[in-house]
Amino acid sequence: MPPRSDGPEQIPIDADDDVVRVRQLVRTYAQQTKLSLVDQTKLVTAASELARNTLIYGGGGFARVEEVSDGRRAGVRASFHDEGPGIPDLTLALADGWSSGSGLGLGLSGARRLVDQFDLDTEVGRGTVVTVTKWKR
Amino acid sequence: MERVPILKIGGVLLVSIQIDLQDQSVLALQEDLAEKISSTGAHGVVIDISAVEIVDSFIGRMFATIASISRLFDADTVVVGMRPAVAITLVELGLTLGGVRTALDLERGMKILGQLGRGRDA
Ligand SMILES: Nc1ncnc2c1ncn2[C@@H]1O[C@H](COP(=O)(O)OP(=O)(O)OP(=O)(O)O)[C@@H](O)[C@H]1O
Numbered sequence: 080m081p082p083r084s085d086g087p088e089q090i091p092i093d094a095d096d097d098v099v100r101v102r103q104l105v106r107t108y109a110q111q112t113k114l115s116l117v118d119q120t121k122l123v124t125a126a127s128e129l130a131r132n133t134l135i136y137g138g139g140g141f142a143r144v145e146e147v148s149d150g151r152r153a154g155v156r157a158s159f160h161d162e163g164p165g166i167p168d169l170t171l172a173l174a175d176g177w178s179s180g181s182g183l184g185l186g187l188s189g190a191r192r193l194v195d196q197f198d199l200d201t202e203v204g205r206g207t208v209v210t211v212t213k214w215k216r
Numbered sequence: 217m218e219r220v221p222i223l224k225i226g227g228v229l230l231v232s233i234q235i236d237l238q239d240q241s242v243l244a245l246q247e248d249l250a251e252k253i254s255s256t257g258a259h260g261v262v263i264d265i266s267a268v269e270i271v272d273s274f275i276g277r278m279f280a281t282i283a284s285i286s287r288l289f290d291a292d293t294v295v296v297g298m299r300p301a302v303a304i305t306l307v308e309l310g311l312t313l314g315g316v317r318t319a320l321d322l323e324r325g326m327k328i329l330g331q332l333g334r335g336r337d338a
């Protein structure tokens with residue numbers, strides 16, 4: 080797939096207000112791709128959960144956002160990268176209501192429900208990358 | 217960090233969220249509200265989220281926390297003006313907001329608080 084001229088954008092997640100910036104960036108892409116308002120809201124909400132995880136559990140990192148196409152339809156892809164401790168038990172982490180901290184344990188499982196594609200790449204001691212995609216209907 | 221202003225209208229505190237909330241602003245609002253309810257003796261809190269474009273688990277949990285805090289001061293909380301896209305997203309996210317009272321708009325929210333307030337005095 081050829082890269083679009085406006086290409087992917089990358090922003091750091093090192094503090095609280097970076098999470099807000101990630102939300103705004105993802106919304107800009109979702110609007111540009113003309114996702115429906117509900118789909119925009121779902122994607123931005125998922126991004127907010129994942130960016131917060133990157134900050135809190137990953138110890139910070141960055142987000143990358145881009146417009147993508149599978150040949151038939153356009154979509155928005157956002158990925159969240161950190162070099163934190165990784166996730167030792169994925170089944171547990173993806174279960175509704177499980178949190179290693181004081182969270183509700185809805186971030187990962189909820190984000191997964193809110194998007195069309197969800198990929199989690201993690202290695203203990205190396206870090207975590209979560210990639211989500213929402214396609215235009 | 218931006219702070220969310222709290223207005224007092226009669227016995228009700230009105231919180232109209234007009235900014236993109238970062239987590240620190242959420243925590244500050246919870247503390248400011250606890251302070252304000254206790255110092256004013258307000259009997260109700262209205263949180264107007266008609267301008268809020270997304271509610272994630274952190275912001276959603278704030279509604280429940282504020283409702284619990286206000287209950288400790290014998291005050292009721294109503295969340296008003298949730299956008300349809302936000303409601304759909306919240307359900308799919310899995311956040312039920314069980315103990316949080318909601319109303320369609322500010323007017324109805326104020327009415328509910330009025331009724332609850334009267335019940336309390338009776
Ligand atoms: N980037 C990450 N690096 C390391 N561990 C992570 C990462 N993201 C999530 N986790 C682990 O997975 C668990 C579940 O994450 P999830 O976002 O679902 O819930 P939570 O953050 O604990 O609570 P909530 O998001 O509802 O406030 C976390 O408690 C944490 O242990």
Ligand SMILES: [Mg+2]
Binds near residue numbers: 132186
């Ligand atoms: Mg989380």
